[in-house]
Each structure stands twice: as structure tokens, then as C-alpha cells.
Amino acid sequence: MNTQTASLTIGAVAKRVGVAIDTIRYYEREGLLPEPVRRASGYRSYGEGTIAQLRFIRRAKDLGFTLDEIRELLALSADRQRGVKAVKQRAQQRLAAIEQRITELQRVRDGLAQLVESCPGHGKPEECPILRALTDEAVS
């Protein structure tokens, strides 16, 4: 149960997680990482917990959470009882947002695909369905 591990410099942490040093300091300013202990020189000193937390942040970001949402997730994950329920809710909200975005993009894709299909790729601009669609009144 040793959570107080090695004393890593910010550069070592950055390298292990694969993130820029500036990004770590930025996350600290933004409250996504706790203020680390300092060596006598003022250098930040990190343990393994920070590595895990940075990876958490990166994965959440990959799932499309904003830094604001991630800050909230981190706070919730520390709540030993009510946290889980709230975390699930946030994940469901994120899921719904992603599904809505997919639907929007599919609509856009279908419209564009139809235009591309119907365009011969040559001829006068005023006969190009793509340009016509952009220029004329919307149909739908």
C-alpha cells in the first residue's frame, strides 16, 4: 500500500506519460493536478500517483471530455459513495452528446455524398450540382 513513491522531476513525468512539461504545469494551474511538493530548489517533485492521474486525464480527453468535465470527474472519483452514480451520469451525458454528433455528421455526409455523386466533374460551373447547392436556396 505504498503510495508515496519515487520523487520524479516534471521532465521525467512528462516523458513517461508522453505529454509536454508545459502541459503538466498548465493542468496544475487549471486545477486538474494537485500542487506537488517541492524540493529545496523549488523543483516540483512527483510520485506515481501523478502518472496515473495524467493518464486518466489523457484517456478522458480521448473520450471527448473537456478539461472542465475531467476536473469534475476527478472530484467525483474521490467521493467514495455518491461519486460512482454521478460519474455514470456524466458518462451517459457524454455518450448522448457523441451520438448526437454522429447523427449530425451522418446527415452532412449523406448530403455531401449525394452532391459528389451527381457531379460529373467537368463542364460549366453553373451546371455543377455542388456549386449549385452551395449557391441556391436550401432544398431541405
Added chain:
Amino acid sequence: MNTQTASLTIGAVAKRVGVAIDTIRYYEREGLLPEPVRRASGYRSYGEGTIAQLRFIRRAKDLGFTLDEIRELLALSADRQRGVKAVKQRAQQRLAAIEQRITELQRVRDGLAQLVESCPGHGKPEECPILRALTDEAVS
């Protein structure tokens, strides 16, 4: 064949297209709209062509084109022969980018959906699959 129509103020154009005055001036600075003629007072004076061009821009934006790409589309649409081919190419590129984005989002959605499903919504944080997935090493 009358393209030289009414003399609209920037405010009238903005209202008809449903865009902010500042946005019109911004598009002009960015080269998406030609510099309009001016009245003696210095006021910009627009014709119907500008209305059409602004709507073109708005629709292209809705299709996910960036302003850079739209500037290019506008230039291409003026090329009476080679324009159409290039426009179709750009549309195909945009289509491919949208499809790739949809695929990415679907992957994210599937991962997140699985996590949400497997989370009971209560209990200890360390048993919550969502938090575990964010904290632990990636599986895939």
C-alpha cells in the same frame, strides 16, 4: 441578366442573411468577400450577389468546410472550366474527412457505451468500470 442590383447597407445584408455585421467585415478582411463599392460617406454598398455569396459561405461552413477551404472553393467556382473538377475533388476530400471522423466517433461511442453499461451506478469508486478504465492501463 441584371447583376447590378440594389444598394444595400451592411446592416441590411446582415439581416437578410442572418449573420452579424462584424462577420461580414471579418469575411471581407479574410478575403471571402470582395471589397464592396463605397458610398460618398464611406459606407459599404452591396448588391444581391453578396447575399448569394454569404449564403454560399454559410452552407459550405455547415458542410464542415473551413474558411480557408471556402476561400478556395470560391476561387474555383469562378474558373469556368477547370473549376468544376477541382471543386468535386475538394468535396470528395471533405467527404472522406467526415467519414473518418464518424468512424472515430463511433469507436469512442462504442467504448463509452460498454463502460456505461457495465457500471452499476453505485458502490465504491474502485469498482466502477468507468473510473477503472480511465485509471488503469489501456486494454486495446
Added chain:
DNA sequence: CTAGACCGTTGATCTAGGTCTAGAGTCAAG
């Protein structure tokens, strides 16, 4: 003729998520 709406320019500000610079101090290897 005047009030109020509209328009002009330049330049700053915003969001999100960082990235970079300058100038100074620290650490570790040889």
C-alpha cells in the same frame, strides 16, 4: 434641426487547450 439608429476604423478580447520566450537558478557528469 435634432435624436437615435446606423456605419466607419483600429485594436482588443474571447474560447480551449495549450505552446513558447526570457531570464535566472539548479543539477549531475566529467
Added chain:
DNA sequence: CTTGACTCTAGACCTAGATCAACGGTCTAG
């Protein structure tokens, strides 16, 4: 003990696409 790599802070800068503020000139209805 020096050299080069590393770290510190404060603050400026970046993308994209606008949006806003300040300050002053113009237009139009009454």
C-alpha cells in the same frame, strides 16, 4: 569547477472564427 541539460516564474502567443469596445461620422424620421 565547468558545462550542458534541466527547471523555475511570469507572461506573451497560437489557431479559428468570430465578437466587442471606443470613438467618431452619417443618415433619416419627425
